[in-house]
Amino acid sequence: xxxxxxxxxxxxxxxxxxxxxxxxxxxxxxxxxxxxxxxxxxxxxxxxxxxxxxxxxxxxxxxxxxxxxxxxxxxxxxxxxxxxxxxxxxxxxxxxxxxxxxxxxxxxxxxxxxxxxxxxxxxxxxxxxxxxxxxxxxxxxxxxxxxxxxxxxxxxxxxxxxxxxxxxxxxxxxxxxxxxxxxxxxxxxxxxxxxxxxxxxxxxxxxxxxxxxxxxxxxxxxxxxxxxxxxxxxxxxxxxxxxxxxxxxxxxxxxxxxxxxxxxxxxxxxxxxxxxxxxxxxxxxxxxxxxxxxxxxxxxxxxxxxxxxxxxxxxxxxx
Amino acid sequence: xxxxxxxxxxxxxxxxxxxxxxxxxxxxxxxxxxxxxxxxxxxxxxxxxxxxxxxxxxxxxxxxxxxxxxxxxxxxxxxxxxxxxxxxxxxxxxxxxxxxxxxxxxxxxxxxxxxxxxxxxxxxxxxxxxxxxxxxxxxxxxxxxxxxxxxxxxxxxxxxxxxxxxxxxxxxxxxxxxxxxxxxxxxxxxxxxxxxxxxxxxxxxxxxxxxxxxxxxxxxxxxxxxxxxxxxxxxxxxxxxxxxxxxx
Numbered sequence: 089x090x091x092x093x094x095x096x097x098x099x100x101x102x103x104x105x106x107x108x109x110x111x112x113x114x115x116x117x118x119x120x121x122x123x124x125x126x127x128x129x130x131x132x133x134x135x136x137x138x139x140x141x142x143x144x145x146x147x148x149x150x151x152x153x154x155x156x157x158x159x160x161x162x163x164x165x166x167x168x169x170x171x172x173x174x175x176x177x178x179x180x181x182x183x184x185x186x187x188x189x190x191x192x193x194x195x196x197x198x199x200x201x202x203x204x205x206x207x208x209x210x211x212x213x214x215x216x217x218x219x220x221x222x223x224x225x226x227x228x229x230x231x232x233x234x235x236x237x238x239x240x241x242x243x244x245x246x247x248x249x250x251x252x253x254x255x256x257x258x259x260x261x262x263x264x265x266x267x268x269x270x271x272x273x274x275x276x277x278x279x280x281x282x283x284x285x286x287x288x289x290x291x292x293x294x295x296x297x298x299x300x301x302x303x304x305x306x307x308x309x310x311x312x313x314x315x316x317x318x319x320x321x322x323x324x325x326x327x328x329x330x331x332x333x334x335x336x337x338x339x340x341x342x343x344x345x346x347x348x349x350x351x352x353x354x355x356x357x358x359x360x361x362x363x364x365x366x367x368x369x370x371x372x373x374x375x376x377x378x379x380x381x382x383x384x385x386x387x388x389x390x391x392x393x394x395x396x397x398x399x400x401x402x403x404x405x406x407x
Numbered sequence: 408x409x410x411x412x413x414x415x416x417x418x419x420x421x422x423x424x425x426x427x428x429x430x431x432x433x434x435x436x437x438x439x440x441x442x443x444x445x446x447x448x449x450x451x452x453x454x455x456x457x458x459x460x461x462x463x464x465x466x467x468x469x470x471x472x473x474x475x476x477x478x479x480x481x482x483x484x485x486x487x488x489x490x491x492x493x494x495x496x497x498x499x500x501x502x503x504x505x506x507x508x509x510x511x512x513x514x515x516x517x518x519x520x521x522x523x524x525x526x527x528x529x530x531x532x533x534x535x536x537x538x539x540x541x542x543x544x545x546x547x548x549x550x551x552x553x554x555x556x557x558x559x560x561x562x563x564x565x566x567x568x569x570x571x572x573x574x575x576x577x578x579x580x581x582x583x584x585x586x587x588x589x590x591x592x593x594x595x596x597x598x599x600x601x602x603x604x605x606x607x608x609x610x611x612x613x614x615x616x617x618x619x620x621x622x623x624x625x626x627x628x629x630x631x632x633x634x635x636x637x638x639x640x641x642x643x644x645x646x647x648x649x650x651x652x653x654x655x
């Protein structure tokens with residue numbers, strides 16, 4: 089009956105989002121008066137999950153799962169849910185979790201709500217609040233099935249530390265053959281991803297050309313941030329598609345979003361509005377982004393950004 | 408190769424989002440509906456397979472008669488035939504079940520759906536139809552090549568991309584990158600005229616229970632006014648971000 093949470097890892101290390109979904113699962117379990125079981129695949133040091141409310145950890149170690157495979161991973165989660173007799177399964181909003189969740193839903197005949205932003209508003213009937221219309225609205229969704237899958241929106245719940253006892257056991261479910269083989273992976277390992285970033289530094293057409301992104305990358309470096317861009321910038325080929333954030337690009341739900349030379353088209357604002365604090369730097373005081381931002385600087389990015397980098401460097405050395 | 412492209416009928420990206428009937432229904436008043444952008448990238452890629460590899464392309468939508476102009480637009484862009492499952496789409500799972508029935512009956516080799524619709528953002532239909540029809544599935548697809556029954560698919564991952572090899576039957580969840588924005592097609596007059604003569608078949612749904620139900624909607628709380636900081640006083644911005652917002 090326990091709430092099952094899928095705690096993702098990256099090269100053996102649990103991701104920060106794993107701690108967030110564990111915290112969320114704990115809150116749901118408290119609401120229902122039950123416990124939390126976590127499933128981790130090829131992760132080490134999973135004991136830390138005990139600090140986030142997990143009572144029992146199922147550790148799967150299998151080299152056949154070294155590359156992510158949605159079918160195989162969904163099968164592992166299905167076996168774990170059946171073993172724990174879980175009626176609620178919690179996953180994150182990572183690309184991989186959003187890939188496997190619909191397959192798991194079919195496997196368990198479970199209703200699935202994605203982009204969930206808070207603990208259930210009611211447990212009987214079971215209703216959750218989720219983002220819809222690309223952050224322009226919230227939807228209250230009722231899940232009617234016995235087994236339910238909740239995809240928690242990144243950064244919506246946060247980390248909640250608790251103390252408690254946790255136990256760990258090895259779990260070796262059977263894994264189906266797959267017709268999908270990974271041929272190559274192209275990933276910058278030294279860069280923070282937009283999905284995992286606490287801070288995102290984003291720039292738009294106001295930068296005038298791709299040759300001017302050096303200062304954006306430097307600002308991101310100083311802050312430990314990911315870099316992003318507006319739609320026109322990716323359409324013009326100044327920056328890769330993977331950096332495009334907004335309604336038809338990636339969603340952003342960071343703690344701090346800094347928009348430089350981005351006017352703030354409605355589609356862009358929708359895609360980034362889940363970020364907690366937004367800063368805009370733009371020469372045009374009439375730019376729509378000023379209406380959506382918490383802090384604004386009216387000024388030329390080519391003067392403001394280098395100066396801001398110096399100020400932040402000084403601030404960081406003081407810390 | 409038989410391709411089915413799933414088309415969601417969604418509000419244009421610039422639409423103001425409002426609700427009616429006590430915040431339980433989306434207010435369509437004054438809203439322009441379009442082909443879901445993620446689906447349009449997939450439809451355009453399907454046109455490439457039609458023109459270069461002789462594929463036959465059908466488009467499908469689960470919706471009421473009011474969604475037919477969106478299907479006609481897809482026909483005007485170049486799809487060969489359209490199917491509408493005559494049902495108000497209530498939740499992703501029941502839509503996926505309707506689509507899976509049509510896919511199984513029609514024997515499609517490749518199903519292209521957008522990774523999510525821009526209205527409800529469920530992001531579940533492509534994966535569910537793959538699960539229900541026992542097809543291979545690649546989500547967040549940004550590149551697709553088909554050679555015989557073999558497929559080479561590139562998908563976006565957090566922080567990069569990954570290329571996989573797989574085979575038909577295949578379902579993909581597509582997005583921008585599958586084709587470039589500049590490759591998208593605007594229907595021309597000849598396409599619009601031809602679309603009127605192409606078959607649009609209406610099929611009735613098989614009854615299914617809704618796994619999830621939409622209860623109500625709310626809009627985010629209005630935003631407070633922006634705090635402006637002078638460009639000559641960036642120390643103040645650093646101070647506010649550290650002491651007030653507590654984000655650095």
